[in-house]
Amino acid sequence: MAPARPVARWRTGSLGTGGEGASLVGFKSKKVKQRTWRPNGLQARVGSIREGQGFAFRRKLKIQQSYRKLLRKEKKAQTSQDSQFTDQYPDHLKHLYLAEEERLKKQLRKIDKPLLEEVDRLLPEEQCSTDQAWSKDQCSTHQPQPEEQCSQPVNSITIPKKNKKKTSNQKAQEEYEQVQAKRAAKKQEFERRKQEREEAQKLYKKKKMEVFKILSKKTKKGQPNLNLQMEYLLQKIQEKK
Numbered sequence: 001m002a003p004a005r006p007v008a009r010w011r012t013g014s015l016g017t018g019g020e021g022a023s024l025v026g027f028k029s030k031k032v033k034q035r036t037w038r039p040n041g042l043q044a045r046v047g048s049i050r051e052g053q054g055f056a057f058r059r060k061l062k063i064q065q066s067y068r069k070l071l072r073k074e075k076k077a078q079t080s081q082d083s084q085f086t087d088q089y090p091d092h093l094k095h096l097y098l099a100e101e102e103r104l105k106k107q108l109r110k111i112d113k114p115l116l117e118e119v120d121r122l123l124p125e126e127q128c129s130t131d132q133a134w135s136k137d138q139c140s141t142h143q144p145q146p147e148e149q150c151s152q153p154v155n156s157i158t159i160p161k162k163n164k165k166k167t168s169n170q171k172a173q174e175e176y177e178q179v180q181a182k183r184a185a186k187k188q189e190f191e192r193r194k195q196e197r198e199e200a201q202k203l204y205k206k207k208k209m210e211v212f213k214i215l216s217k218k219t220k221k222g223q224p225n226l227n228l229q230m231e232y233l234l235q236k237i238q239e240k241k
Helices: 020-029 055-081 091-142 147-156 168-215 226-240
Strands: none
Touching: 091 168, 168 226
C-alpha cells in the first residue's frame, strides 16, 4: 500500500510574523493620503464630439436648422404669391414644355386668323351701308316726299349692334377652357412621346438580343465562334462607312 500523504497544517503565527502576510499588514497600517477625484477644471466648455457633447458641433447644427427654417419660410411666401393659373414646370423639362406652349399658341393664331379676316371684311360693308343710309336721309330732308316713301329708307337703315362686354364669370370660363385645352394637348403629346419611347426601347432590346445570340454562338468544341464575330464586326464597319 502507498504511504498516506501527511495532512498540511497551518502555522498559527504565520500571519503575524515575517513573510508576505507581515508586509501586507504593514502596508495597510500606513496612513496614505488618497487624492480625491475632481472634474477637469481646465476644460472651458462641455465635452468633444467623441464624448457626444461637442459645443462646436451643436452650434453648427443649430445654424443649419435656422437656415433650413428660413428657406422653408421663403418657399411658403413664394408659393402663396404665385398665381393659381401659372404652370410650374420642372427645370430639366422646362424647355420642352415652353416649346410645346409656343406651338399651341401658333395653332390658336392660325385658327383665329380667318375669323379676324372675316370680321375685317364685314366691318367695311356695315360702314358702307350706314353711309348710304345717312346720304339717303340727307336727300329726304332736302327734297320733301310723301310719308310712305320717307318711312322706307328709315326702316332700311341697319344700326350696328354694340358688342356686349363680357362678365368676369364668362372671362373666367374662357380662361378655364383654354387651360383645359392646353392640358389636354400636353397630355396627348406626352402619351405620343411615351409610346414612341417604348417602341424605340423594344426595337433596341430586340437588336441587342440578336447581337448577343450571334456573339454567344459556340463551336462543337465549346469555343466561341470567331468567324461569326468577325462577320458581325465587318458588317458594323460597312454600315458606318
